[in-house]
Amino acid sequence: MQNAKLKCGLTEKNAGQYTDDIPSDAYIWFEENWQHDDYEHSHQRCQLTYVETGYQYFHIDKNIYLVPQNHVIWIPSDVRHRATSAAKTVNLRVVLFKTVPAQGFYQNIHVFSAPAVLKEMLLYASKWNKLLTEDEEKSVFLNAMLSSLPYFCDESGSLQIPVPTDIRLIPVCNHINKNYQYNFDTEELADMAKMSVRSLQRIFKQETNITLQKYMQLIRILKSIELIDKKQYTLSQIAHMVGYKSLSAFTSSYYALMQTKPKSKK
Structure with missing residues (x-):
């Protein structure tokens, strides 16, 4: 067994296998020029990833999704994925949600340009970066952002490379x-x-x-x-x-x- 590593607040005991010890319902992860795993993995939390700088390819099932700068990707829970990029610098802002609404939007993969209001919300949420404990303002704010995602989504199928x-x-x-x-x-x-x-x-x-x-x-x-x-x-x-x-x-x-x-x- 490899030494356990902390990634996005999740404990990786073996490559691609995570233990979720985060006590809060939503968790923010941001680190300068941090690289997403290039091997396949999954986790129980839903994942919202904002590409602030550079670009990222997400390999999911038989498709490859390009997420350019100022775009976001929504990945439902337990969906196996890996990410690659040849960009010199990649800055990602990741939000992991344990509980999401039951409507269909949250059960599917989405890639779309982040409107100005969503970018501002993600930047504001940086104040809770890597904060494990629950916070009332954080909970209310991130729930509002989560509930707004379907209304922010102006999806472009052109960013998906079919395999x-x-x-x-x-x-x-x-x-x-x-x-x-x-x-x-x-x-x-x-x-x-x-x-x-x-x-x-x-x-x-x-x-x-x-x-x-x-x-x-x-x-x-x-x-x-x-x-x-x-x-x-x-x-x-x-x-x-x-x-x-x-x-x-x-x-x-x-x-x-x-x-x-x-x-x-x-």
């Missing part, structure tokens, strides 16, 4: 993921999957709910978010790096998925 279960499609996805800066040949992809072009297009849409072209667009835009975070390139450079012939085409594609225009950090 097909049909193993014939895995080489296709891998090829696009590695060569997203180039235009792909559908016949070549069909050969990889050992099926006809028509079958590939039909089965891919059936497995992922998006077309091959939409998948390519999704991967390109998600890669652009990573490049923007590096603060090394202009938007025009990034547009060409991810396969767009012009900045206007990139901006249009980015807006279609993210409902906001890209902003350079350079």
Whole structure:
């Protein structure tokens, strides 16, 4: 047995196995440049994670969710997940809830942009960072935030990368993921999957709910978010790096998925 470690207030006795000794119903965890576990784990508490700086990928079941800066992810209790990121700096604010309302929102995974009021609430809640004891103001405040989440949620399915279960499609996805800066040949992809072009297009849409072209667009835009975070390139450079012939085409594609225009950090 490994030495017990304290993570988000939970005691990890073995990798991915936690003991919850937190006496309060809601618990705040924030630490500069703290990395979420990159191996699969779960816990009984529901988890609200706000990405204040950088970006984070959450791997849950057969899907990968991108949570960019100023976005939150809601993960229900006992859902196995792991997180990865290549960002230089990642600052996360985590709130763990033991008791949540019974309505359906809280039983499903959600990723959405944090409105200004939610960001302010999360910043204010930092006053209770790592506080184990119960506090009346803390309890009332965090319950109000918890109850408001369904009203804050303006969800974007574009931040979810579908992973097909049909193993014939895995080489296709891998090829696009590695060569997203180039235009792909559908016949070549069909050969990889050992099926006809028509079958590939039909089965891919059936497995992922998006077309091959939409998948390519999704991967390109998600890669652009990573490049923007590096603060090394202009938007025009990034547009060409991810396969767009012009900045206007990139901006249009980015807006279609993210409902906001890209902003350079350079």
